[in-house]
Amino acid sequence: MFKETKARSIIKTFSWRVLATLTTATLVFIFTGELTIAITIGSIEVVAKILLYFFHERLWDKVNIGRKEIKPFVIWFTGLPSSGKTTIANALTKKLLKRAYTLERLYGDKVRQLFPDEGFSKLERDSHIKRVGLLSSILEKNKVIVVASFVSPYIEARDFVRGICQNFIEVYINTPANICEKYDKKGLYKRAKSGLIKNFTGVNDPYQEPKDPEITLSIESLSLDDCVNRVLDYLNQNKFLV
Amino acid sequence: MFKETKARSIIKTFSWRVLATLTTATLVFIFTGELTIAITIGSIEVVAKILLYFFHERLWDKVNIGRKEIKPFVIWFTGLPSSGKTTIANALTKKLLKRAYTLERLYGDKVRQLFPDEGFSKLERDSHIKRVGLLSSILEKNKVIVVASFVSPYIEARDFVRGICQNFIEVYINTPANICEKYDKKGLYKRAKSGLIKNFTGVNDPYQEPKDPEITLSIESLSLDDCVNRVLDYLNQNKFLV
Known part of the structure; x- marks a missing residue:
């Protein structure tokens, strides 16, 4: 301002x-x-x-002619753990920040570290995602672009977020579990499979695929640059980038 | 922007x-x-x-000389139900909006209506306040002034919020319970006293007074205008208003 x-x-x-x-x-x-x-x-x-x-x-x-104000939006990356959400979202954030937009990057670990007691039951996951959704919608209302990446496995919670945001762009990172496991540096898939982690999405906890996401990306067929460009194309075509 | x-x-x-x-x-x-x-x-x-x-x-x-940017802050009104928090916070918001600041007004009902299942146990209250605190801190980071009014009865949760905000201004509305009851249009105090409402702060749930709030106001001794002016004076003296 x-x-x-x-x-x-x-x-x-x-x-x-x-x-x-x-x-x-x-x-x-x-x-x-x-x-x-x-x-x-x-x-x-x-x-x-x-x-x-x-x-x-x-x-x-006093005159506002030619002062351009951005059209803010919430771009929401959803997908299995290690599906590539964070990597793509980070690369997108970098590109957007180069254009000097006001932007907030939100992701699971960043929020959860403040709420260490919050678990991974459906109830807790939904409450977590809805709270992050509220945060996103209020940021958007205040002209801040939000780049969010959360596993966010349940349709209802994602739709709740969609409902309270003005411009909600759902990006589904459609990477199959076996490929995710390859990219899983922390070995979480293995530990979940051996029963050491409970409620692990993709192994012993469900992931509900988006029915009508704005963008679907697969890191099987696209490079990181291609993924980011797909998103940028969508944003350009829908006049989000001025 | x-x-x-x-x-x-x-x-x-x-x-x-x-x-x-x-x-x-x-x-x-x-x-x-x-x-x-x-x-x-x-x-x-x-x-x-x-x-x-x-x-x-x-x-x-390209030159930024003389373009003034605001120093954002989170002003947090705490006190018993019906102590005057919301009235004072609303009047303050009106004054600040007249100066064309970017501002978000947060209060209990506004947030809780999105989370109807969230109750009033200490655990739920703390989680609620901490989430609102996270929201406030991220808004502040993005140059949005936050005017929040919440009963927020526990010191620990308020201090959590203080800890994650840059400029946290705690305003304690120090109205005794018997005066609050007079202003209580919805008759909540009466219903709590007769046992119809459980976990009602000031009747059957505790309120921990702030130990070192930036501002303390009492609607017993001050008019609404005086209360708002005290807050504006504080903001002016601490160079929050440009």
Whole structure:
């Protein structure tokens, strides 16, 4: 949220005046050949136009033509653990931040570390996702773009989030469990399979596929760059990026 | 988040040029008495300075001098039910919005209506307040002022919120329970006393007073306007309002 202070208008006024009066005086001198007239006109111009320019600036501070404001959105990556959500979301975030958007990156670990007691039952997962959804929707309302990546395995909770956001873009990372397991650096799939982790989505806890996501990506057939570009294309086509 | 588009700079360029060239041509005519010279200089000036002005504008779009950005904060009203939190917070919000700040107003009912199953045990209350605290801190990080009013009866949860916010201002509305009961339009105190409501703060659930709040207000001794002014004074003195 920017407002131009009077000080800015004053400094801009002088910066412009130096540039402009030198031009005028030079022109007058070229056409009249008289230095006195050139200097006299230059001097009067300096005073008159400094005042004019300052008020011109103040007036324009009130006018919003050509000040572009972003159309915020919540882009929500869902998919199995280690399906590529976070990697793609991070790469997208990097690209968006380069364009100087106001953006908040939300992901499971970041939120859950604040709530270490919250577990992974359906009830707890849903409450967690809905709370993050509320957070996302209020950020969006305040012109902050949200890039969220959560396993978010249940349709109902995702639809709850969709319902409270203005522009909700669901990105389904459609990676099969056996491929996810290959990318699983922490070995969570193995530990879940051997029973060491309970309620692990994709092994001993369900994942409900999105029925009508805005974007579906598969890291089996697309490179990371391609995935990010697909998302950027969607955002461009839907006029989210100005 | 505003950025000035090229279109804005172009329109401003022309708006200024009309104003400025008329002044120059008039000055030249007054001092030389020659209409031709006045028109010639005016014409060249139009072209030369339109270009100069446009680039001057584009250059200034990159400069941040005098663009003021707010110092965001989370102002947190705590106190018994019907102690006056919401009334004061609403009046404060109105005053702040008049100054065109980006602001989010958060209060119990607004959040709880989205989570109807969440109860009022200590565990649920703490989880609720901590989630709202996370929301507040992320809004603050994104330059949104937060005006929150929650009973928030437990010190630990309030301190959790304080810990994750940058600028946390705790306002304790120190109204005795018997006065709160008078202002209680919904008759909740009566229903709690007769056992119809359980876990009602101030009757059958504890309220832990803040130990070192930034501001303490009492609606016993202060009018609504006075309360709001006390808060505004604090914000001014601590340079939160620009």
